[in-house]
Amino acid sequence: MQTLTVDLGSRSYPIHIGAGLLHQPGLILPHLAQRRVAIVTNTTVAPLYLQTLTDSLALNDVEVVPIVLPDGEQYKTWETLNTIFDALLTHRCERKTTLIALGGGVIGDLTGFAAASYLRGVPFIQIPTTLLAQVDSSVGGKTGINHPLGKNMVGAFYQPQLVLADTDTLKTLPPRELSAGLAEVIKYGLIYDAAFFDWLEANIEKLRALDHDAIAHAIRRSCEVKAEVVAKDERESGLRALLNLGHTFGHAIESGMGYGNWQHGEAVAAGTVLAADVSRRMGLMSEAEVERVRILYRQAGLPDTAPDLGVEAYMQHMGLDKKVEGGRIRFVLLRGIGAAFVTAEVPQADLEAALTHYVQPT
Amino acid sequence: MQTLTVDLGSRSYPIHIGAGLLHQPGLILPHLAQRRVAIVTNTTVAPLYLQTLTDSLALNDVEVVPIVLPDGEQYKTWETLNTIFDALLTHRCERKTTLIALGGGVIGDLTGFAAASYLRGVPFIQIPTTLLAQVDSSVGGKTGINHPLGKNMVGAFYQPQLVLADTDTLKTLPPRELSAGLAEVIKYGLIYDAAFFDWLEANIEKLRALDHDAIAHAIRRSCEVKAEVVAKDERESGLRALLNLGHTFGHAIESGMGYGNWQHGEAVAAGTVLAADVSRRMGLMSEAEVERVRILYRQAGLPDTAPDLGVEAYMQHMGLDKKVEGGRIRFVLLRGIGAAFVTAEVPQADLEAALTHYVQPT
Incomplete structure (x- = not known):
């Protein structure tokens, strides 16, 4: 233990x-x-x-x-x-x-x-x-x-x-729910710990097979990252917001598809691909890094594209998200793997491009 | 101000x-x-x-x-x-x-x-x-x-x-609601500040007439007492429980009579008379002090007896009260005016005597 x-x-x-x-x-x-x-x-x-x-x-x-x-x-x-x-x-x-x-x-x-x-x-x-x-x-x-x-x-x-x-x-646990959990594990690597992301790429098959040492390490490191972030910022004023990587899009997906139809983790995975793509379009992340993210999601049994709700519907659902301040939407984006940050300065064109590119018909 | x-x-x-x-x-x-x-x-x-x-x-x-x-x-x-x-x-x-x-x-x-x-x-x-x-x-x-x-x-x-x-x-404010507020004001004197209780006895008519200086003083002193108690004990582990003088009986009255029929303050007044009477029966308070309490309530336009719900019904309603610990009921009682304390050591006979003495038919 x-x-x-x-x-x-x-x-x-x-x-x-x-x-x-x-x-x-x-x-x-x-x-x-x-x-x-x-x-x-x-x-x-x-x-x-x-x-x-x-x-x-x-x-x-x-x-x-x-x-x-x-x-x-x-x-x-x-x-x-x-x-x-x-x-x-x-x-x-x-x-x-x-x-x-x-x-x-x-x-x-x-x-x-x-x-x-x-x-x-x-x-x-x-x-x-x-x-x-x-x-x-x-x-x-x-x-x-x-x-x-x-x-x-x-x-x-x-x-x-x-x-x-x-x-x-x-x-x-059904395999689909295990994958949904892996989506959050991958998130901790993406936002905070590039070395952990590398480790996940190397161990994703062991994790899906529930190898005890691998799964215990993944849980422990995930909890450590989250605990560290939460201890520094209990009430979500700053650092903690990074934990919402993929969640602004993800909540829109869950809400738009009807709660319960997409697993939370699946929605976060697809939402993170959108966030990574927006980051790439803003020149913050390479196309190769976006591909690493998508490949790891696929290997984890997760979607790497979001449902095509239409740009309008996404905007509507995101407008009601809690992470809204003064009427503007704040996004968690990536400056490469292992380095998330929060911004409200997202060009509408990049947002719309991502929402029409990394989606497929529902 | x-x-x-x-x-x-x-x-x-x-x-x-x-x-x-x-x-x-x-x-x-x-x-x-x-x-x-x-x-x-x-x-x-x-x-x-x-x-x-x-x-x-x-x-x-x-x-x-x-x-x-x-x-x-x-x-x-x-x-x-x-x-x-x-x-x-x-x-x-x-x-x-x-x-x-x-x-x-x-x-x-x-x-x-x-x-x-x-x-x-x-x-x-x-x-x-x-x-x-x-x-x-x-x-x-x-x-x-x-x-x-x-x-x-x-x-x-x-x-x-x-x-x-x-x-x-x-x-x-309707006069009945003003009186209900005075019940809480009187409570602060009873639990914590005998001098304030004396002042209330001397100024009760001014308060009912909404004399500005008197009412502002009463509000201020009440808030001071409560703020002092709350600041010392924000989560009600000890001292704060004193603020519930009359409330264990009072909640039973409100619940037993159906919420909304008795004003909260009226129920607290009648409940406090019961608590004072139990205190007297336990030898903690004089009969003269109990009478001072009852007289001030009457002068404030408040009941000085509780509705006769029957001992059984009171016990039933009090058993669900939040201030229950390990299955026993804790009461706030008085060691005279201005000195409340909490105890679970209340003889059943004294409880039943109070519940049959200071009550009248509903």
Whole structure:
């Protein structure tokens, strides 16, 4: 097992990475304020891991309130959140009852926001069971729900007490979801660490085959990069914005295609290709580098072109993005591999060219 | 105008108290991150003050998005909160758009939670227009909504940039609501400041007549006491719990009678009489002191007995209260006037005696 610490002063927390962590309740017990937890999970993950976790906690005299939600991004709504509140209130959960998120990013986001809001804040623990959640939503304290008018529009910044990334849980992950997680892993190399990007190019087949050492290294390095960025800039005023590479386009893709049809990671991959192409058109990145990005995405089982929504639709969807300031859209672009930056100075022509070039019919 | 500062480090904020503050946009402008605000108010307050505030901001090139909600505690729900999110998204409000709460406690709680959650946090300003909101909900950062299973069960701790307490707005307040505000004012004397309680006994008629100097002093001293308590203990682990004097019983009264039928302040007054009576039965307070409390409430136009819900119903409603720890109910009691404390060691017999003694048929 490897451990790294997200350094946020009094709200610092450890991330444990390794195999078989669900069978080690000793990792969880020291973080509980009372011998009672509510485990929030979904109908896909519950049959796989809920009983294992419940049994190992029950053996240590921890009472478990199970809350099983429907599975899918389309349930990342107030209605689902409210079923968590209903269950917590019905079971008289208190300020010291810890919420445990057992599942992917949707479960983490819902549970985190529930924990932030229930009784104005109760402790929570993240046990992400997808690669995407292990490298992305379990680090940084972003929680929230979608709104019919936009993704993640309502939520809170709220830190967990602990994150357990059990690599064994990836064995039950569909290949498409593993690829979606790799999209975020690749992102960390692209924005911040060219050497890690090189390593990913050399190890992409091992990662897809779930080679334990390779996958543990990829998770650890991804979490390190994100933790470093988040620790430096907890509330997203500057550096943290780089983590949104590909996300402005990506959110437009998810929104334009209807939430749930494209995986988040797939949308981010296609969005990053668009960002790389805009960077190239602005003279910031070589065509060869754009091709390296596209090749690695293909090898990771990800799209390297975006759906052709039309320039108008992209603009419309991006106009509602959170990263808008004074009416202008801010983009994360690349000065080559390993060096992202934020700018609002993007020529409309380059934007439109990218949105008509690296797209294919939906 | 008087000003005091709530000292919370980087989240400190000023409270201005005085007449005619709504006509002084210069107090607001320095706190805006962009020349755009959303004013959240209700159908009762809007006809009185929305135009005044909008005009004074518009004269200073501040664009105003007005959001007018229905009036009443029964609207302190997710559905109403969602109408705020709908409006903010429809008008493309951004991370730097400030939300202004113009109204009583319900508007403040809803707007504060909307500000805490919209895009995971935007700035907000409180302009409380009731005495209760001026002395209570505008200080301390508590925001939230009710749930069918309990009051204020979902929310956030979130601080405003600024509070403007314009005493002129009290002139349009129904007498019953003024009394409800006085209940909280009296509470600050009871829990923390015996000299202030003496002053209130001497000035209660002036306060009910809205004598400007008396009311400004009462607001200021109340905010000072609350700000002092909150600054020492922002997240309610210890000292802050004293502010809940009368609230455990009070919430049970509001819940048992149906939200909206008893004013919050009325329920707190009756709840405090119960807490004082329990304190007396435990030998902590004299009968004469309990009588002083009851007399001041009567003079303030408040109830000095609670509704007879029956002991069972009280217990039921109190069991769901947030201030429950390890299954036991914690009460705020009095060691005489000006000295509140928290305890879970309340003899059941004293509780039941108070709940059958200081009550009358509903």
